[in-house]
Amino acid sequence: MVLFVCFYYFSLFSLLSLKLENETKGKLEKQICQVVLDHFEKQYTTELGDTWASVRDVLTYPLCWQYAVLLNKFSQSAELENTLHVKGYLPAFQGPLLYRPASLSCYIRRTPGRFPAQKHQAGKLKEYYLLNAASLLPVLALEVKDGEDVLDLCAAPGGKSVAMLQCAYPGRFHCNEYDDLRSRWLKQTIESFIPDPLIDLITVSKLDGRQMGDLKPELYDKVLVDAPCSNDRSWLFSSDIQQAMLRLIRRKELSSLQFQLLRSAIKALRPGGSLVYSTCTLSKAENSDVIDLILNSCSNVMPVDISEMAKAVSQEFTFFSGTQQHELLVIPEKGRAWGPMYVAKLKKM
Template sequence: MMKLTARCKYKSGKKVCKTVLQHFDAQYSKELGEQWHSARDVLLNPHSWQYGVLLNRFSDLTNLKQGLTALGYRSLLPQVYPESQTHTAHFPLQCYIHRDPVHLPKQVHHPGWLKQYFLLNAASVLPVLTLDVKEGENVLDLCAAPGGKSLAILQMTTPGFCHCNEVDKHRYNWLVKTLESYVPATLQHLLSVTHLDGRSIGSERPGAYDKVLVDAPCSNDRSWLYTPDTHRLKERAQLPVLQKELLCSALTAVRPGGVVVYSTCTMSCAENQLVVEAVLASYPGVELLDLTQEFIDLLSDHFCFARLHLPVGQLVIPKKGKTWGPMYVSLLKRLY
C-alpha cells in the first residue's frame, strides 16, 4: 500500500465572478436567510473546503484504515444504522472525513490493480444512503458521471443490475474509466454503462428498475461562483425544465412501488424544491417520502441541514467546520 500523506488542498489562480456572487447574494439571502452568510463564507474560501475518502471494498485495504486514523481521519458513518430508515443493520459503506481541509493524493490507475479510495465531497453520499439499494435490486444511475455515486452504491451492496448512464460524451468516458479503476472484472457483468439521453430512458425501459438515482445537472454553486462566463446565469434559468424532464423519466423507469431519489449540488430552490413540487403536481401516482428525523440526527454531527421554507426534501449547506455540500436530496415513491 502507498504511504499516506495528507496535505492542505486549496484552489489557486481562480477568481470569484462578481456577477455570479451578486446573483447568489440576492437569491440566497431570500431563500436561506441568515444561513446564507455562513455558507457564503465557505464558498468564498476554498482553503476551508474539506474532502471525504470513500474506501473501495473491492481493493486491498490492508493498513489503509489505520493509516487514515493516524492522519486524524474518522468514519463519517456508524457501524450500525437506524432500522427505521433502512432494513440494513450493518453499514458497509466506508467514508472517512477529517476535521481540517486536508487532502490525500489521487491514486493513479494501473492495469490489474484497483484503486483503494475515491475522493469526494462527503455530502455526495447522502443521495446514495437515501436510495438505500438492497442486494439483488436493479438500479439506474441516470446522470452518473464522474461515477462517485455509482461507486458508492456498489460499496453498499451487490445489486442485481446497475445501469450507469451519462449523456455527455466527455463525462461518459470519465465514467467508464472510473468504473474500470474501482470495480473488479468479476462484477463487470452487473454493470451497463450507456451514453443515452436520460429523458428518453423512462419511455424506452418503463418499470425496469427497483430504484433510480437522478443526480441532475445543476448550477453547481461551488464551480459556478468561479466561472467568469456570466452567460451561465441564463443557462441556470433553463435548468429546471431539463431537471423536471429527467425526474419524470426516472419515475417512468422505476417500477410501481419503487423509489426515486432526486439530488443536486446547488442550493437553488428553483432547481430543488420547486422541481419536485412541479413533478408531484403533474405526475400522477407519486408520493413524497420524508427522511426520518433519526436519519437526519445521525448525520447532523457532520452536515449542516438548511431550514427550508418549503419542507420538500433536505438540503445540506456548508458552514465553518462543516464545509460539506451543497447537496439537496428528495425521496419519491411511485405508487402505481
Template structure:
C-alpha cells in the same frame, strides 16, 4: 453530473452537451414554457469555451493567466494545495449569488457565502474490492479519521422507511448497517490525500469525494439483487458507492455525453473488478429523458443526480462569456431537471423509489422541481419523509430547515460540506 445546457431563443429551445449533440424529445414536455415549442440541436464546437472554460482558459490572451492544469503539472503538492485554496471567486457570480441567495436565505446567507469561498472538504471512500495498503491505514490512523457510520451511529440508529410512509407520517423501522466505509475527520477538518492515478488492471484503494455526496446513495437504500439506474452518473462517484453498498442485480450507469462517459468508464474500471463490470454493470449513453419510453417500469430504484448550477465550481469560473451564459441558462435548468425526474418516475417499477439530488442551493432547482413533478403525477407519487434520516447526520452536516420535500445540506465554515439537496419519491403500486 451531466453538463447539459439549455438556451432559449424566440420560440425554440436549444439543448446542447459538452462534446456531442443530443435531442430532447419534444414529447417530454415539462411545463407551459416548453409546450408547443420545437427542440433543436446545437453544434457545440462554437460553445466549447462557455461549456468547458477550464479547457480554454490556459489559452487566454492574458499572459499572466494561470490555469489549474498548469499548476498541477508544474508545481509540488504543497504549492498545488496553496493555489487551490487561495483561488479568488468570481465577483460576477458572487453578486449573482448575493441577489438570489440573499433573498432565499436571509440572514443565514452570510455564513453560507463565507463557507462557499472557503476550501471545501473531502472524505475518503475505501474500496471494498481492493486491499487497504499499510500507507493508507497509517494515514487514517495518524489523522484520526473515523467512519461516518461510527460518528453518526448508523449501525444502531439508521432508520429507513416502511411501506406507504409519506410526508407527515413518522413510522420507521431499523435498517441494516451500511457496508460503505467512508472516512472523515470527526471535527470536519481538512485532511489531504493524494489522488490516485488510473492504472489499467489495478484497482485503486480509495475514492475522494465530499461526504454529503454519500447521502443520496444512503437514501436510495439499495438492497441485494436490486436493479438500479444511475441516470446522470459521470464522473462515477455515486455509481461506485452504489456498487459498494450492496450486491446489485444490475447497475445501469448512464451518461449521454461522450467525454464524461469515458471518465465514468475509467472510474468504474479503476475500482470495480472486471467480473462484476461484465456481469452486473451496464454503462449506457441514453439521454435521460428517454428512459421513460425505452425502459418503463423497469428499475427497482433510480438515482437522478441531476445536472445543476453546481454553485461551488461555478463560483470559481474565470471565463466571462461562460459565466454570463450560465446565468442565463440557469433559468431554464429546472425544465431539464423536471424532465429527468419525470422520466425516472416512469422508468421505476410500481412500488420502487427515486432519489432526486443536486449540488446547488437553488430552491428553483430543488424543491420546486419536486413540486412540479408531484403536481403532474400527484395520484401516483408519494414523497418519503427524510426528517429522521437527516437527524442521524446532524453531527456532521448543517441542514436547511425551510425545505418542503427534501433535505438540503448547507455549507458552513465549521462543517464545509455541500451544498447537496436530496428528495426521495415512491411510485405508488397500483
C-alpha cells in the same frame, strides 16, 4: 552586529511571509468570479436569509473545504485505514441510521485538507475515492439492496455509482451519462474501482435521460437522478467570465431539464419502487420547486419521509431548516464544510 543581523533576517522573513500571504489571498480573490458571486448574493440572500453569509464565507474560501475518503471494499487495505487514523480521520455515519451497510466505509475529519488522490492505472483498482461527504446522502436515502435492479440516470463522474456498489450487489446496474466526455470519465471511474466479474453486470450507456422512461418502462426497483445543476462551488471559480455569464443565462433552463429527467425516471421505475433526486446547488428553483412540480403533476408518486436519516447524520452535516420531511439541504459551514447537497425521495405507487 549579531543583533542587527538577527533583526534583518527576522524583518526579511516577516516581509516574505506577508508577501506570500497576500499572494495566496490575491490568488483566491482572483479565482472568484464576481459576476457569479453577485448573482448568488442576490438570489441566496432572498432564499436563505441570514444563513447565506456564513455559507458564502465557506464557498468562497477553498482553504477551509474538507474532503471525505470513501474506501473501496474491492481493494481493501488495513494500512490505509491506519494512515487515515494517524492523520485524524474518523469513520463517518456513526448515528442510528436505518440503512448503513457495513461494507460502506467512509472517513472524514473536521480540519480542512485533502488526502492525496490516486492516479488511474489500467488493470489496478484504486483503494479509495475522494468526495464531498454529503454526496453519499443520496446513496443512503436510496437504500439499495442485493438483487435489486438499479438505474443511475446521470451517473458521471461515477462517485455515487461506486458508492452504491459498496452497499449492495444489484441484480442489474445501469449507469447512464448522455455527455460523451463525461461518459468516458464514468467508464474510467468504474474500471478504477470495480473488479471484472462485477463490471460484466454493469451496463454503461449514453442515452438521453429524458427518453429513458420510454425506452426502459418500469424496469427498475431504484432510480437515482443526480441531476445536472448549477454547481455552486465550481461556478464561483469560473475563470472565463463569458462562460460564467452564459451559464447564468442558461441557469433558468435547468429546472425544465430536471423536471423532464425526473418524469422520465418515474416512467422507468416499477410500481412500489423508490427514486432519489439530488443536486449540488442551493437553488430553490432546481430543488424543492422541481419536486413540488413533480408531486403536483404526477399522481402516481408520493413523497417519502427522510427526516430520520437527516437526524441520524446531524453530527456530520448542517441542514437548512426550511425544508419538508421528504427533502433535505446540506449547507456548508466551517468545520463541517460539506455540501451544498439537496436530496429528495419519492415512491411510485
